[in-house]
Amino acid sequence: MKTILTTAAALATAATAAHAGGVERSSQSVAILFEEGRYAELSFGHFDPTVSGSVGPGGVATSGDMSSSYNSWSLGYKMDIGEKMDFALVLDQPIGANVAYPTGGLYPLQGSTAKLSSSAITALLRYKFENNVSVYGGLRYQTVHGEVSLPTVGAYSLDTNYDSELGYVVGIAWEKPEIAARVALTYNSAITHTLDATEGGPFGGQSTFETEVPQSVNLEFQTGIAKDTLLFGSIRWQEWSEFVIDPVGYFPTTPLVSYASDRITYNLGVGRRFNENWSGAVTVGYEKSDGEITGNLGPTDGFTSVGLAATYTMDNMKITGGIRYVDIGDATTTIGANFEGNSGVGVGIRVGYTF
Template sequence: MKKALLQACVLCAGATAAHAGGIDRSGQGINIIFEEGSVVQFRLGYTNPSVSGTMLGVDSGNVANDFFSPHLAYKHAFTDQLDFALIYDEPFGADIAYGSNYPLSQNPIPGGRTDVLRAKADTEAITALLRYKFDGGFSAIGGLRIQRLSADVAVPAAAGYEVNADKDTALGYVVGVAWEKPEIAARVALTYNSKISHDLSQTESVNPIPIPPIPPGTVATFDTSSEVVSPQSVNLDFQTGVAPKTLLFGSIRWVDWPQTVYDPPNYPPTSALVDYDDPTWTYSLGLGYQFSEQFSGAVTLGYESATNEPVSNLGPTDGFWSIGLGGTYSMDRAKISGGVRYTDLGDATADGAGPGARANFSGNSAWSVGIQVTYALN
């Protein structure tokens, strides 16, 4: 009962955790380390966001593209006290593209190249974890995370500016502690994810003003580098049985977004491409119930407080609330989970082309679905 309930809860709360603070996508969960015995796990989430706004009376269109969130993990029990887990996920990402008539998609340089305001950033991470169990239900968790990051951004309003960054791989770590009491399905786990610093090699390009002898359409190109940090974060996950066949669960996630600044040297000096003023706090709370020996379900509520500060056009939302439903069907060795989540994305004001030219984004949302399969190897 406890394992089936937990699978439904994890899927509902985690597999579709898109559009949390900044460009957070996976939530960097490590729940597989708490599975019994040795298991393999596959999860795939899909998110279809709808994000639009207006600047100077021009509609942006839906600027957020849909995306998949894959997760693959393996957990092995070396002994009764020592466990190992290997996790693949895509913790952060962005895929934004505006319409060609949007003010920031307009190149002010005569004869300059045409494009749209857009940004695409991808991360892939592999995390290796060890967990050692002590007496009294306590355990210690630690491991390494290797992460690969790439980025591609165009801001036509900045003289046709573009930057394309090569993939960079860097290393971070995870540490944590946990306490469990299986008799009442209770667990509390606190984990810290270190920041990861990437040194991006990149190509920047821009259209200079066509003053003779510079012909119209000239593109100036620069090979440069920038440091970009994926932020440190802390996850607090908890669960407990509250009645027969009933599980209460939740999480609190803090992400230190001000650590993440992307400021290529040839971007206009008055601003950075990516720069956050505030960290984010994301909360979830859910209730799971076992309807039969094979089937259990869960409902989860999520909330992230808004900063009420101007945001970037490359991430034009501020906070959210969500509701998710999930279910798990248990067989002999396999547990198959499915879930759906609706997210109401917070209204935001985005930086514009100057004073009085900010963009307003409102009425935005996202639908997410996910499927997860966990198979016991022993």
Template sequence: MKLYLKSVTVLCLATGTAHAGGIDRSGQSVDVLFEDGRYLEFSAVSVSPDLTGEARAPFANGTGSGDIAPSYFRYGAAYKADINDNWSYALILDEPFGADVDYPLGTGYFASTSDAEFTSQALTGLLRYKDDSGFSVYGGLRIQSVEANASVNFVRPVGPPLFYSADADVHYGVGYVAGVAYEKPEIALRVSLTYNSEISHSVDTVENVIGVGSLSTSTEFETPQSVNLEFQTGVAADTLLFGGVRWVDWSDFALDPSLYQTVTGGSALLSYEEDVVTYTLGIGRRLNENWSVAASLAYEENTQNLFTNLGPADGQESISLAAIYSQGNYEITTGLRYIRIGNTTTGVSGTPAANFDDNDAIALGFKVAYRF
């Protein structure tokens, strides 16, 4: 049961982070460490959001934003191998954080033609020690690159419209991962607790405001620390219960270049008032020696806070379905997830500006794995 269902569990959890709280995209799982023997996987997720809003007074009340969230593609890869009976290691490549917002032209919306993109890539190296009682400890380093750009064209409640742009260079930062786990293979039980440190970045940024001028600065921010609690356990023959809780320290994250703060009276391009906790619960079932299936639910609380116009997504509810086909040393896994995005109010300079209601997204995941 463990061999067939493990990959289903991983893909359900992976697609479960698509369009999650803040700008979370990968979930930073370390489940590959618990694969048997030598193992290699490649994964990809395609996400198609439908995110529209409607302006409220005093911002052209009732004007629609159009769909502001382009579809995006996320990939990942991982390799795990044993050193001896007690020691093993893994390498994980993922895109942990990301955002892409593009307000269409010609809508009459107060933020029309504004756009922003934030991308990241991370390579994580982990080393694990497991004793004979089933307990293990693991840890390692993560090197992460980030890059961002934005063009903000906002009509404001007071003063002239804002025409602002920023272009930030690629920057690399280093953080760490530490965790502990317990396994009992005879009942397919595993519980793991993983801490991901914040990673500091100081990004060279060129800002420009029409009518004010340009400024070359260094924008400092941290991608947030997080904790993942993940579990799985057999509940009947060929049946697995799995889930997890992920906490991310988004309240300490702020992308706030100097010139943008100056011309907006201290606002950030992208920030969040509260941390985000994501809950996931699912069940997997082995159908025969080749096929297994799984389903999971995920939930994030709607905070009802005021969000920036470059990040209008407050909470979510979702359902994921996944299936795995195994033949010899190969496994092919697919997963589908439907996300209902929480209703969100955005603001400009602290003034409520728009309501983003009844939005959703669909994520399709695919993974190919090979056991040596």
């Protein structure tokens, strides 16, 4: 059972690249804190979405596929500090975006591009009490950078510096090892970035503005439901209504990027060990569409997903591969464009080693 709870549950929703509310790329799981002994893992993911829409009478102006594929990675290390404490260090990419509208058509935003990149390093400490309860917390150091080019919107452009700021993580967990049960509740603080920017267009120049990567709450859970079978899942809330990118020189009345409401993302899965070497998992994910008008740089609204993962364990090493299909929710943008029938496929691999 321990093989399942440290492999299938961990990767099926994490190693395949995320496609969730806002510009989320990482679920910020704390599962690594519960690995046994000294442990290290490396994950790679690739997500290939197809997102297109149309505007005008009869949808005469089509956007083409405006959402580029992207790669993601994470690196984690965990060690014991005596009998009561654990330490973990995680490197990942919490948020990101990669938008490129094709040129050569009638679509109003043809040729527009946007890139948002980030990296974060999170250090966590966990203290275990005698009653199977533990508390944990730590600091997250996060760096973000953005670039935008909107040739058909007054030739507007934006290029920011790489800004780094500090946030924090706190949480509490309960475990019952006899049935492989665990519940972990984690709070991730908001991190406000002050970005120095070079803007082009009618009101271009040097400017400074703030953007908040919003706070979130994660509930992760798992329990054995039969011999060699594990039920696991997560519920994640993030305050995306506080995420606004509104540079000084951007002249339209609406912000460059904003979200009308917060998001709750659900994941549920079942993992099973087949023999001493092989285990697998199936997962489903869901994020409700809110029906609000979306920005043109993120014309999606919710999703439904299904994923498969398989783990091969050999001595102290475990290798997990996964695939995830995402049905991306329909959306209507601020220019009245309708984006419908979109989807994406993510694949991932994770290598973990206990030593």
